[in-house]
Amino acid sequence: MRYFQNTGLLLIYCLFAVLYTDVNFIFIFCFLCALILGCSGFFVRSRNLRCLFSLLFLGAACLFPTFFCFFPIPVYILLREDLKPAAAAGILFYGYHFAFSPAADRLSLVFGIFAFLLTLLLQHHASSYETLSRQFHQTQDEGRENNLLLSEKNKTLLEKQDYEIYAATLKERNRIAREIHDNVGHILSRSILMVGAAKAVNQDTGLTPLLENIDHSLNSAMDSIRSSVHDLHDESVNLEEVIRSLIRDFSFCPAELEYDMGPEVPRDIKYCFISITREGLANIMKHSSASRVRVVVREHPALYQLFIKDNGDTAKLSSTIPDSGIGIKNMRERVGALGGTLQITTENGFKIFISVPKLQRRADL
Structure with a gap:
């Protein structure tokens, strides 16, 4: 927009040439050429073409001196393209023409000098404006980037906070289960023994x-507390902490864990993945010649996945850990009970891939 304003203003100023030159076909032709050149300076994408058109316009003045009336247009374009030597050459050519041409008069020279001064001034302001515009857009981009980084950090902090709350909740459940087991459970056990002795x-x-009713009530309370303690303990199991603990205790070779599960994992999925991970790592220590192990635990919108892979000798593994082994059978039974699938491959190492679909019935577990 500013480019059109500047070139339009220069073009209007150049029309004052009607004061010292005749308006004929050549003048109109030069005006149209200047108008086309000004538009091409904006719409032509190639910088080389823009500069070439400007230089051709300057050269056309050798054949048609009327082109000198519109010299500020190509000079402005050359300055805009940062071709200052070419623009300076055009200005000197203009000055040489009006200084030594017998057809030139003082009025045209004065108008030309002011035209070039106006060209330099407009280019200076345009350059300053573009610099400020770039700085403004750069500041905007940096602000957006900082906002995105802050949003990502806030999201990470919130996720970490949610996980810490979840972990603290599980620890509190585990503590309550221990308290009930150690205190209330022992008191009830002693009361049951005392009632049994009284009955004897x-x-x-x-x-x-009366003693029978008391004994029955105490045994019912004991069963209820035992069931509640087991439920609290099962719910307090943190799958990520247990898996990481298994990886830390695995000293056979370096092992890495990739964990991407939500905080709420069904109880049966927890114990299935823990058991299979423990069995898989134990089999690697017993039978594999692997030097690296990778465990991936991931949750998808419709399923849970467990992936255990090592880089051991596949020929040795296939002979020492047959698919009919008890450990593999137990894995298949656990996964099959959850409606999942278990795949075992021996290409480029021994791999166990487990996929368990999310069932609606697990929402209440």
Whole structure:
């Protein structure tokens, strides 16, 4: 937009040449050429073509001196393209023509000098404006980038906070389960033993039904507490911490873990993945010649996945860990009970790939 403003202003100023030159066909032709050159300076994408058109316009003045009336247009384009030597040569050519041409008069020279001064001024302001515009857009881009980085960091902090809350909740559940087991469980156990002893030494037939009711109530309470403690303990198992613990304790060779699971993992999935990971790492220590192990635990929108891979000798592995082994059978039974699939391959190392679909019934587990 600023380019059209500047070239339009120069073109209007150049029309003042009607004061010192005749308006004829050549003048109109030169005006149209200057107009086309000004438009091409914006619409032509190639810098070389823009510069070539400007130089051709300057050269056409050798054949048609009327082109000198519109010299500020190509000079402005050359300055804009940072071809200052070519622009300076055009200005000197203009000055030489009006200084030594017998047809030139003082009025045209004065108008030409002011035209070039206006050209330099407009180019200077345009260059300053473009510099400020670039700095503004760069500042905007940096601001957007910083906002994206801050948003990502905030998201990471929130996820970390959610995980810490989840981990603290699991630890608290585990603590409560221990407290119930150690305190209430022992008290109930002692009460049951005392009631049993009272029943054994009781001689009064009238107290027998009462002691039976007390014994039944205490045993029912004990069963309920035992079930609650088991449920709390099962829910307090942190799958990521257990898997990482298994990886840390695996000293046979370097092992890496890629964990990408949500905080709420069904209980049966937890114990299935923990058991299979433990069995897979144990088999690697017993039978594999691997030097590196990779474990991937990942959650997808419709399924859970477990992937265990090593780089051991596949021929040795296939002979020492047959598909009919007890460990592999147990894995298949655990995965099959959850409706999942287990695949074992021996290409470029031994691989166990488990996929378990998310079932609606697990939402309540």
